[in-house]
Amino acid sequence: MDELGFNKIAAAVLATALGVMFLRELPHQLMHSNAPEVPVYSVGPIEVASSEDVVDLPFPQPEWVAAMDAEQGAKVFKKCQSCHKVEEGATNGTGPALWGVVGNPTGTHPGFSYSTAMTSTGYNWTFEELDAFLKKPAAHLKGTKMAFIGLKKAEDRAAVIEYLRINDSTPEARPVAVVMETAEPVVEAPAETMEDVIEDVTPAPEGH
Ligand code: HEC
Incomplete structure (x- = not known):
């Protein structure tokens, strides 16, 4: 490989790495400082959470x-x-x-x-x-x-x-907090393709 080709590849790798770093930071940047202090979970690597998603957490927390x-x-x-x-x-x-x-x-x-x-x-x-x-x-x-x-x-x-x-003769029961059991921290390695994702969630046909 000539030197120019190598430099091009190196530049491409660097650009990709910077892009990934930027995208990982992005959801944090988009969050308003007055949003409630609750962890925001996303299911994919670069899902952008809007501030609406944050206030829409199920009640009561x-x-x-x-x-x-x-x-x-x-x-x-x-x-x-x-x-x-x-x-x-x-x-x-x-x-x-x-x-x-x-x-x-x-x-x-x-x-x-x-x-x-x-x-x-x-x-x-x-x-x-x-x-x-x-x-x-x-x-x-x-x-x-x-x-x-x-x-x-x-x-x-x-x-x-x-x-x-x-302050009631027959007080209501206290509410039970809603805990989101499916919430997982940001997944590090994304599925390769959409097909992989679909395969993951499709149950295997019976008898296999
Ligand atoms: C300036 C007077 C005022 C203050 C201060 C006030 N309220 Fe009210 N509240 C009212 C009025 C008037 C109504 C009736 C509203 C209507 O008919 O639309 C009401 C209605 C309510 C209702 C509905 C009651 C029902 O029978 O349906 C609740 C609950 C309530 N207030 C709670 C509170 C609480 C708790 C606070 C303090 C954090 C508070 N209010 C402060 C005047 C006030």
Whole structure:
């Protein structure tokens, strides 16, 4: 091989190596700094995760369940107290009384004049709905009368929801964290071809 040919090959090898290094870094670069700090798994070597994928993790994550602390929730509830009471038999204020609200259909506390938005959701106050609502009430339920900016921190929401949960004559069971069992760290060696991948997932025909 002449020297020029060798140099060309060396250059090609170097370019490929740089390309691989770049592509491996790429998913990290694309992640926004305000994305939640959770590991992102991809099934292929260069699958690019969007920030949407990150927030779409199934609810509730283990960190959320771990943050369900009623004592902490009582502190967070101070932000709600100008409008809400939570004790058994408490009266409505600017907002409805919240005794036993977890698991109930939305907008059904007796004697409170709710917005139509709140009475016509068609859903119950599950942990997930409460979390989404309390994060940004006006965005989650357009037309709500609850004039509250929201609780930005997931751990504050988990804590205050736990506080609401226990303020009930028959508290709902605590939610179980969703753990993604299939999640694997980034696979190092990619399958050679698409055929290899298909062969891997196709069960062998019976009798072989
Ligand atoms: C400025 C007053 C105000 C503050 C502060 C406030 N809320 Fe509300 N909240 C309301 C009003 C008003 C409604 C009824 C909304 C509607 O009808 O659309 C409501 C509704 C709710 C509901 C639905 C109740 C039901 O019966 O369906 C929940 C749950 C709730 N608030 C929780 C909270 C929590 C938890 C906090 C504190 C983190 C909080 N709110 C802070 C005024 C407030």
